[in-house]
Amino acid sequence: MDLRAVVSRFRGVGPLPGLADGWHWTLAPGIEFAGALSADGRRLLQLSGRNSYDEDLVVATLEFAREHEEVIFARNTHLGVGEGFKPPGGSGGGNADGGGNGGGFDVVVGLGPEVHRFYDVQHPDLTPFVRLMFPAYACEFSGRETLDEAVTRYEMLRLNNLARDPLPFLKMRYANTRTKGWSTNPGRGFTEPRRLLEELRWLEGGQGSFVEFENRHGKVWRIEWHGAWLIAEWDTQDGAPREIGLHELLEFAERALRV
Incomplete structure (x- = not known):
């Protein structure tokens, strides 16, 4: 699939400043998307922000995801976690209700297409080529989640709130x-x-x-x-x-x- 051609047809799409082969688009007020080609050009690494989009955080997340994609998914292809992420300026939430590590996001979590099924309605042929990548907190994941558990965590965490607090694994x-x-x-x-x-x-x-x-x-x-x-x-x-x-x-x- 020619991912550049596909993304170029998204409504309102334009280049993502500061990231080669990266794009930004908006589908509705307050809901912004960004994506970037993987290092080998075979996948679209994508995230979104709902009333919380932060361009510096988005670029840092996608850069990290592109550089560490293989490591992120090495243990678990459904839900992978890349440690060592440092957001610009300590971006991220504070302490969670009932727990959390605070101090900003410290990992990038990756979700396989079998978890997010993001384009199943509008662009079903695109879904297998998309991995969602979000800034997150290490305390939220075990790294051993089954497919069903990965779907549950995806639905619980509301990852498109880029200013959210941690919601620890429990x-x-x-x-x-x-x-x-x-x-x-x-x-x-x-x-x-x-x-x-x-x-x-x-x-x-x-x-x-x-x-x-x-x-x-x-x-x-x-x-x-x-x-x-x-x-x-x-x-x-x-x-x-x-x-x-x-x-x-x-x-x-x-x-x-x-x-």
Whole structure:
């Protein structure tokens, strides 16, 4: 496919200043796109910004993606992560609700066509040649996401908010005998840190209630209520539970998601 010819026909397209073989286009007010050819010219590396487009950040992201594309997708072709990204001027969000590493974006995440399906309606022949590349945070990904998990993370993260805060990788399951709430998924499912902190608080008074949560490194902890909060490492299921206060527990949970 002649990607230069295809992109040249996009409505409102023009050169992306500061990046060879790069383009910028706008489809609607507040929604701006940018793309660049891969180093071998065989793919379009693309991103977008919704009410947050930052040209310097966009150019830096696409430059990094072009230079490190092979490394980004070496471990996982669905959802790859390139470490070592340094945004211009510390661009990026601050602390997340319930966790996050703050201090600006520190990775570039790449999404394969089987995840984003971006052009399936208007340009279905183009979709296989497009990889979405966004600035992101290392704490948001494990690098081991399955295709279904990659799609879920793509939908959760709202990557086109280029001024967003981190949303750390978190899988959780729980059951609360007091609130009668419980997980509907058979295992631990993705959720937001604020939900974890809520469920930990709500354990109080729910005899036999529990919360399990997993961070991006695959470390798992189980917290139960038996007249007090008890926590144990759970990825090996042989950790000895210890009593912990609520304040310490909430701080621990937030730290565990930031590493």
